[in-house]
Amino acid sequence: MFSGAQVSLYPMSGNFAGIIFDAIKALDPYRDALRIETDDISTLLVGPPDVLLAAMRDLFVFAARSGEHCVLSAAVSRGCPGEPDDPICGVNLGDGIKASLAERIDAALTAVATTPVTDQPSAAQFSLYVMGTGDHMDEIYGCIDFLKRSGTFDKAKNFSTKLRGDAGAIFATLQQAFVNFGPPEGHVTLDVTVSANSPTRA
Amino acid sequence: MFSGAQVSLYPMSGNFAGIIFDAIKALDPYRDALRIETDDISTLLVGPPDVLLAAMRDLFVFAARSGEHCVLSAAVSRGCPGEPDDPICGVNLGDGIKASLAERIDAALTAVATTPVTDQPSAAQFSLYVMGTGDHMDEIYGCIDFLKRSGTFDKAKNFSTKLRGDAGAIFATLQQAFVNFGPPEGHVTLDVTVSANSPTRA
Numbered sequence: 037m038f039s040g041a042q043v044s045l046y047p048m049s050g051n052f053a054g055i056i057f058d059a060i061k062a063l064d065p066y067r068d069a070l071r072i073e074t075d076d077i078s079t080l081l082v083g084p085p086d087v088l089l090a091a092m093r094d095l096f097v098f099a100a101r102s103g104e105h106c107v108l109s110a111a112v113s114r115g116c117p118g119e120p121d122d123p124i125c126g127v128n129l130g131d132g133i134k135a136s137l138a139e140r141i142d143a144a145l146t147a148v149a150t151t152p153v154t155d156q157p158s159a160a161q162f163s164l165y166v167m168g169t170g171d172h173m174d175e176i177y178g179c180i181d182f183l184k185r186s187g188t189f190d191k192a193k194n195f196s197t198k199l200r201g202d203a204g205a206i207f208a209t210l211q212q213a214f215v216n217f218g219p220p221e222g223h224v225t226l227d228v229t230v231s232a233n234s235p236t237r238a
Numbered sequence: 239m240f241s242g243a244q245v246s247l248y249p250m251s252g253n254f255a256g257i258i259f260d261a262i263k264a265l266d267p268y269r270d271a272l273r274i275e276t277d278d279i280s281t282l283l284v285g286p287p288d289v290l291l292a293a294m295r296d297l298f299v300f301a302a303r304s305g306e307h308c309v310l311s312a313a314v315s316r317g318c319p320g321e322p323d324d325p326i327c328g329v330n331l332g333d334g335i336k337a338s339l340a341e342r343i344d345a346a347l348t349a350v351a352t353t354p355v356t357d358q359p360s361a362a363q364f365s366l367y368v369m370g371t372g373d374h375m376d377e378i379y380g381c382i383d384f385l386k387r388s389g390t391f392d393k394a395k396n397f398s399t400k401l402r403g404d405a406g407a408i409f410a411t412l413q414q415a416f417v418n419f420g421p422p423e424g425h426v427t428l429d430v431t432v433s434a435n436s437p438t439r440a
Contacts, residue, residue, distance in 0.1 A: 042363070042397055044431060046309055048254035053437060076438040077363050077431060080396055107248055109311045111365050111429045113397040117375050161244070161279050163313050165367045165427060172369050172425075173319050194282055195244055195315045195427070223374075225367060225397070227313045227429040229246060229279060235255060236278040 037221055039114035039125045040071075040082035043092055049104040062098035066091040071124055083124050085114060085215050092228075093207035097156045100203070100232035112214055112226040117168075137178040144182045144212035151208035159190070160199040160206045160230040166218035167225075179217040183209065196227075206230060239423055241316035241327045242273075242284035245294055251306040264300035268293040273326055280313075286328050287316060287417050295409035299358045302405070302434035314416055314428040319370075339380040346384045346414035353410035361392070362401040362408045362432040368420035369427075381419040385411065398429075408432060 047055040060079075063072060070083035070091060081088050089112075096108040113119075135143070164179050166172035183189050183197050188209045190200040199206050210228060218224035249257040262281075265274060272285035272293060283290055291314075298310040315321075337345070366381050368374035385391050385399050390411045392402040401408050412430060420426035 040396055042395065044309070044311075046248035046250060048248060048250060048252075050250075050252045052250035052307065075395075075400075076436045077361055077400065077433055078395075082396065105254065107246070109246075109431065111397050113365075116397060118378070119396060159279055163315075163427070165369060167367060167369055167374050168372055170370055170372070176320070193244065193277075193280075194242055194284065194321060195313050195318060198277075198279065225365070225429075227427075229311065231279055234278045 037115050037125060038119035038122050039085050039088065040080060041088050041092065041110045041112040042078040042080055043095070043108065043110040044078045045095060045099055046107040046109065047099055047102065047104045048106070049102070055099050055102050055104060055106070059095050059099040062094040063091055082122060084126050086211060088112065089207050089211035089214065093154070093203055096230055096232070097154050097203050100156050100158070103233060105233045105235065108230045110228045112228060114214065115221055115223045117223060140216040141178060141182045144216045145185055147212050148186050148188070148205055148208045151204050153202050154204040156203040156232060158201065158203040158206050158230055158232045159234065160210070160228070161193060161196045162210060162213070162226050162228045163196045164213055164217060165225045165227070167223040169219060169222065175217045179213050182212065203230070203232070239317050239327060240321035240324050241287050241290065242282060243290050243294065243312045243314040244280040244282055245297070245310065245312040246280045247297060247301055248309040248311065249301055249304065249306045250308070251304070257301050257304050257306060257308070261297050261301040264296040265293055284324060285326050288413060290314065291409050291413035291416065295356070295405060298432055298434070299356050299405050302358050302360070305435060307435045307437065310432045312430045314430060316416065317423055317425045319425060342418040343380060343384045346418045347387055349414050350388050350390070350407055350410045353406050355404050356406040358405040358434060360403065360405040360408050360432055360434045361436065362412070362430065363395060363398045364412060364415070364428050364430040365398045366415055366419060367427045367429070369425040371421060371424065377419045381415050384414065405432070405434070
């Protein structure tokens with residue numbers, strides 16, 4: 037199954053280019069596991085879902101350590117029927133097909149609870165989209181149940197859910213939402229925004 | 239049908255807050271037509287699809303006039319089964335149900351061709367998500383056909399399509415993609431990024 041993300045990093049600083057070029061080094065440990073391509077709008081990451089979200093976390097935390105207000109925005113996708121399969125993505129989510137929604141929620145909660153702390157406070161919001169099925173809202177409501185018990189839940193918003201907490205737990209929550217909800221081989225996407233050092237906290 | 243957007247504006251500048259607070263004034267003419275709520279991550283706009291995209295255009299163009307590198311990012315949604323109907327959204331896309339894909343593509347092309355110019359060069363990329371149907375890729379491929387003939391098409395990317403051109407034409411293209419593809423009363427979303435004044439042009 038093809039999985040990947042189009043990722044953009046926005047440092048609200050006159051030194052935005054320097055912060056981005058520095059932070060990109062945080063992706064170096066992932067260069068064997070991910071295909072990485074950059075243009076003027078975003079950086080494409082192609083690879084296994086767990087590696088994708090870990091790489092995004094490290095990129096974001098590195099940039100946020102600058103102390104500037106930084107936002108990471110990403111379109112994350114798996115199972116898009118328009119993308120050819122790619123061995124680098126290597127993961128088979130098919131085993132999950134046997135798990136009930138309740139079992140998947142439990143697995144997701146355990147994964148978030150055991151994720152390492154980054155000491156980078158963050159806020160986030162995201163939308164989960166499940167395509168190609170008539171019952172997509174059941175999976176979305178299941179995911180919302182997981183989110184409310186994840187420890188990162190902040191509030192429900194129109195079209196999205198807002199999270200708050202350590203960047204490690206937030207990216208772990210996003211990863212679990214991405215892999216555990218929607219059909220295991222289905223077309224699932226996330227629209228993700230993660231923010232640090234905002235002068236406004238509402 | 240409920241329609242709206244969560245919109246964020248990212249000026250890559252030490253004066254990001256000033257640029258955002260100035261640009262928000264560009265929404266004043268829309269305050270009767272839209273419900274507008276802001277927190278530390280995004281501004282919610284709720285209202286008719288055509289007004290939504292026009293308001294986002296004016297917000298973005300105002301910020302870009304600062305000369306700083308500015309990005310607008312938005313999650314745009316219509317017909318979400320989890321949102322209660324709201325009279326302010328007022329639009330009925332049901333008439334479009336009778337139009338064939340070819341007719342809808344023609345209507346979208348005419349709308350983009352006749353949109354006013356803003357004189358703000360921009361780049362954009364977006365993804366169209368159609369939920370709750372088994373044939374969502376047919377509508378997406380129809381939309382891609384429209385995009386390729388829209389005058390704003392730049393290139394296909396993984397998970398998304400990249401546009402380039404005047405901000406007026408770009409937001410008109412996004413609006414037409416939003417209203418003309420997917421079931422008229424169905425759940426359709428866009429994940430949108432629009433950029434101006436980038437020092438990198440790839």
